[in-house]
Amino acid sequence: MNDVSFSLVEQAVEVLRGVANITPVVSNRTIDGLSGAKVFFKCENFQRVGAFKFRGAYHAVARLMARNPTRTFATISSGNHAQGLALACRLLGVRAHVVMPKPYSFMKHQAVIDYGAIVHVAEDRIRAEVMLDKIVEDAGATIIHPFNDPLVIAGQGTIMVELLEQVSDLDIVLAPVGGGGLLSGLCVAAQACRPQMKIFACEPAGALDAVESVRQNCIVPMSFPHTIADGLRTSLGDRTLPILRQHLTGFFIVQEREIVEAMRFAYERLKLVIEPSSAVALAPLLREEPQLRGKRVAVVLTGGNAELSSLWRDLDAFLGL
Amino acid sequence: MNDVSFSLVEQAVEVLRGVANITPVVSNRTIDGLSGAKVFFKCENFQRVGAFKFRGAYHAVARLMARNPTRTFATISSGNHAQGLALACRLLGVRAHVVMPKPYSFMKHQAVIDYGAIVHVAEDRIRAEVMLDKIVEDAGATIIHPFNDPLVIAGQGTIMVELLEQVSDLDIVLAPVGGGGLLSGLCVAAQACRPQMKIFACEPAGALDAVESVRQNCIVPMSFPHTIADGLRTSLGDRTLPILRQHLTGFFIVQEREIVEAMRFAYERLKLVIEPSSAVALAPLLREEPQLRGKRVAVVLTGGNAELSSLWRDLDAFLGL
Numbered sequence: 279m280n281d282v283s284f285s286l287v288e289q290a291v292e293v294l295r296g297v298a299n300i301t302p303v304v305s306n307r308t309i310d311g312l313s314g315a316k317v318f319f320k321c322e323n324f325q326r327v328g329a330f331k332f333r334g335a336y337h338a339v340a341r342l343m344a345r346n347p348t349r350t351f352a353t354i355s356s357g358n359h360a361q362g363l364a365l366a367c368r369l370l371g372v373r374a375h376v377v378m379p380k381p382y383s384f385m386k387h388q389a390v391i392d393y394g395a396i397v398h399v400a401e402d403r404i405r406a407e408v409m410l411d412k413i414v415e416d417a418g419a420t421i422i423h424p425f426n427d428p429l430v431i432a433g434q435g436t437i438m439v440e441l442l443e444q445v446s447d448l449d450i451v452l453a454p455v456g457g458g459g460l461l462s463g464l465c466v467a468a469q470a471c472r473p474q475m476k477i478f479a480c481e482p483a484g485a486l487d488a489v490e491s492v493r494q495n496c497i498v499p500m501s502f503p504h505t506i507a508d509g510l511r512t513s514l515g516d517r518t519l520p521i522l523r524q525h526l527t528g529f530f531i532v533q534e535r536e537i538v539e540a541m542r543f544a545y546e547r548l549k550l551v552i553e554p555s556s557a558v559a560l561a562p563l564l565r566e567e568p569q570l571r572g573k574r575v576a577v578v579l580t581g582g583n584a585e586l587s588s589l590w591r592d593l594d595a596f597l598g599l
Numbered sequence: 600m601n602d603v604s605f606s607l608v609e610q611a612v613e614v615l616r617g618v619a620n621i622t623p624v625v626s627n628r629t630i631d632g633l634s635g636a637k638v639f640f641k642c643e644n645f646q647r648v649g650a651f652k653f654r655g656a657y658h659a660v661a662r663l664m665a666r667n668p669t670r671t672f673a674t675i676s677s678g679n680h681a682q683g684l685a686l687a688c689r690l691l692g693v694r695a696h697v698v699m700p701k702p703y704s705f706m707k708h709q710a711v712i713d714y715g716a717i718v719h720v721a722e723d724r725i726r727a728e729v730m731l732d733k734i735v736e737d738a739g740a741t742i743i744h745p746f747n748d749p750l751v752i753a754g755q756g757t758i759m760v761e762l763l764e765q766v767s768d769l770d771i772v773l774a775p776v777g778g779g780g781l782l783s784g785l786c787v788a789a790q791a792c793r794p795q796m797k798i799f800a801c802e803p804a805g806a807l808d809a810v811e812s813v814r815q816n817c818i819v820p821m822s823f824p825h826t827i828a829d830g831l832r833t834s835l836g837d838r839t840l841p842i843l844r845q846h847l848t849g850f851f852i853v854q855e856r857e858i859v860e861a862m863r864f865a866y867e868r869l870k871l872v873i874e875p876s877s878a879v880a881l882a883p884l885l886r887e888e889p890q891l892r893g894k895r896v897a898v899v900l901t902g903g904n905a906e907l908s909s910l911w912r913d914l915d916a917f918l919g920l
Contacts (some may be wrong), residue, residue: 324627324869542911588913589861
């Protein structure tokens with residue numbers, strides 16, 4: 279297994295320069311008062327495609343194209359990686375096949391099509407794997423895994439490099455954990471740039487595989503996730519588990535009720551649209567975790583692709599439409 | 600009538616330093632592509648109390664306190680000025696009376712109470728005036744008008760000073776018009792700092808008093824406003840009308856359908872929570888106004904205190920709560 283080195287992250291910084299957005303860091307007096315911490319929100323909801331996933335996908339596609347004359351890429355994703363890969367391929371002038379297993383949101387499906395990818399709908403995860411194999415065989419596509427890929431992990435690690443340029447003397451970083459690609463990238467970059475910093479993974483109680491996987495040192499599959507945080511329903515991969523085991527300080531486990539409260543706080547007080555997965559990393563601050571008090575804490579707001587149709591329905595009703 | 604000079608704005612900058620937030624400027628590739636302009640969003644939705652109104656209210660209270668040993672302030676407002684005055688008075692250690700005429704949102708009512716103001720509910724605007732008179736008589740309160748006040752106008756003008764430090768070579772600024780306090784402040788500051796810049800007022804077709812008032816050079820009352828942009832239902836004042844007449848380049852008139860579409864764009868693409876009044880200033884970019892093409896255009900996103908209860912209702916239903 280090849281490791282993810284910090285030099286790979288540094289290369290990703292170069293590849294993404296001028297392509298990915300340098301996302302702003304937002305602070306807020308109310309959350310500082312409530313949590314007793316000095317909080318910095320790294321707003322990847324302002325990233326292209328509305329989520330950090332663009333970084334890893336673009337880095338992977340660009341690097342693989344430089345190595346081989348690859349003209350076709352493929353992945354399985356119903357979420358932000360699908361959009362990230364679709365936009366990356368459009369920008370780089372190559373073809374993207376995206377297999378989207380049900381259930382997926384209409385908004386994300388449409389966005390992937392709008393970015394010019396060829397979308398294949400699969401009834402479930404198993405059929406999606408079969409479809410992906412066929413695309414690889416027929417179209418000679420190169421697979422870009424959503425998280426279990428060193429190039430993708432290195433792309434996500436650029437968030438930490440940026441963050442440390444934007445905020446000095448950080449003590450702690452909070453990020454949600456799904457497959458662990460984001461957290462692996464953050465860990466690798468922090469180890470090189472600021473090794474004393476603590477990194478916590480935030481996981482929904484309804485999809486508690488990562489905390490178990492790290493404890494048992496084997497990938498505990500996520501069979502029946504029950505959480506609104508749709509981006510966090512996946513298991514870790516064999517690339518991400520060892521990185522998290524080595525570098526993570528610990529976990530914060532978050533209840534569904536807390537996720538919704540954190541979303542509400544983000545919308546009503548921060549004025550930021552975030553998706554449920556991002557709210558998972560905000561929640562520990564709202565319950566005043568003692569380990570965060572008095573610290574300089576960054577929260578990675580991973581994305582803003584939330585389902586808001588109930589809002590527009592009510593506004594249309596107001597207008598009598 | 601005393602004018603609002605730029606030196607009053609400069610004094611407001613000093614008074615607000617370290618108290619008001621220096622709000623970030625956000626840009627977005629999608630809006631640039633759609634509008635043909637280079638767009639900069641001045642995010643006053645990230646201001647304290649979630650709206651620019653804090654600037655004017657705090658400046659006015661602080662200055663009046665320095666002049667007289669005034670310990671009690673009062674206003675009529677069901678909107679963001681109510682919250683702005685309430686927080687300003689709390690920070691400055693004085694008492695605030697806020698008369699809120701119906702209808703008002705539960706959220707704003709609660710926020711004003713949370714900031715420690717004494718709230719008086721009035722059945723309508725006329726009864727609110729009577730109540731305000733009585734508060735002035737009984738409590739010796741000093742009235743802080745929401746917009747028709749040089750100190751308030753100067754406070755709002757600090758937005759322009761900040762914006763011009765953040766963005767170079769601006770051609771055009773768009774802002775919504777209600778009573779005209781914000782736009783008056785922007786005009787006074789721009790006249791001093793960047794006189795070649797054009798400033799457009801954006802007004803809902805359902806509350807079309809400002810464009811008429813400026814044309815006729817008299818305050819056309821806003822009798823039956825019909826717009827979702829609740830912050831823009833007021834008429835101009837005798838302080839704001841002459842400033843707008845002298846400095847405004849022109850108006851953009853916006854339909855209700857466009858306001859909702861602009862809100863939707865802000866939430867789904869910009870990932871910013873804005874209130875309907877702010878969407879009024881974004882809408883002209885979405886319909887590709889020819890005057891904006893090729894220009895460097897700033898939009899003042901005035902506030903983010905939107906009603907989102909339909910979202911939380913649906914999320915609660917999802918959780919089975």
